[in-house]
Amino acid sequence: MGGPATIDELMRGCRRTAVHLEMRDAYMWPLETFFMFDSEQVNVELVSAHLTITQPHEVRMYEHTFAALADLAVYGAEARALITAAIAALG
Known part of the structure; x- marks a missing residue:
């Protein structure tokens, strides 16, 4: 998967109103x-x-x-x- 840089991108992305980020335990x-x-x-x-x-x-x-x-x-x-x-x- 990704490292910290990828996770940082997720953090920035989930603050955007056009992005719908869904997190589930799996x-x-x-x-x-x-x-x-x-x-x-x-x-x-x-x-x-x-x-x-x-x-x-x-x-x-x-x-x-x-x-x-x-x-x-x-x-x-x-x-x-x-x-x-x-x-x-x-x-």
Whole structure:
């Protein structure tokens, strides 16, 4: 991943109003990741494939999943505190 310089960039980035930085505790990186750019398309990355989801009922499933993950995340001062703790842990 990155070192202190990358973490410093995160700290600066999360102060920008156009940036939505989400922090979650994770013991393992998820095997499936997805990116939503709007309510019409979701890009899904699997271990062995890349999918483009466009069926409205499937897109809604990812919207619900995104909302559930967002509820688990920390933002603002809490996110900056986690980043600061990571910087301290790096020494």
